[in-house]
Amino acid sequence: MTVFQxxxxxxxxxxxxxxxxxxxxLLKILEAARWAPSSRNSxxxxxxxxxxxxxRRKLKELAYGQDFILQAPVVIAVCSKKGSNWVNLGLTMQNICLEAYELGLGTCIVGWFDREKAKELLGVPDGWEVAYLISLGYAATSPKSTRKKLEEITHWEGW
Structure with missing residues (x-):
């Protein structure tokens, strides 16, 4: 499978x-996450x-009852040093999701949950925060997706 695929x-x-x-x-996915680029290699x-x-059941409750968090056999809590730019997290999470797909697994990035209680539940130390959760497992379904046409979102040499 190519990267584009x-x-x-x-x-x-x-x-x-x-x-x-x-x-x-799982280790290969985490290795892909580790190799994501970050600003100033931070x-x-x-x-x-x-x-x-x-x-996982407790994380589901902290995520306002989103059932798939419990249904997935693995949840990865993506933590960030306080004050760091979350764009870096987007890069590492994309690596996680793409490598998981390449290995035949599915993921979902979750941003709607009680971060403070998740931090406490997972024992995340001071100076760090739980930024996102990623559910991970073998997909039971493969949903369809639509995208805007390239012409709708691309402007050449100016808007």
Missing amino acids: VILGRRSIRKYLDKPVEDDK QPWAFVVVKNEET
Whole structure:
């Protein structure tokens, strides 16, 4: 699969199969995250990998009942040094999602949850914050996606 095929194929997955994610795949995904670019090579991220069902259940409640967080066999909490630019997190999360897709897995980035309570639940130290959650697992469905036409969003030499 080419990078372009991965980019075109990846979708946000909210329904997962009851099948564990192999550790070698999980480690490869985390390695891809580690190699994301960051401003001034600051690498201002850390990851908390959650497989425990009870902890995922609590994260689901902190995410206002979004069921797929519990249904996914893995949730990755993407943490950031306080005060760092979250654009860097977008780069590492894109690496996570694209590598997961290439390995036959689905993901969904979650930004709507109680960050302070998630920080407490996961034991994230002072100076760090839980910025996003990413559900990870084998997709039960492959939703369709639509995009605007390139001509609608591209302007050459000015607007």
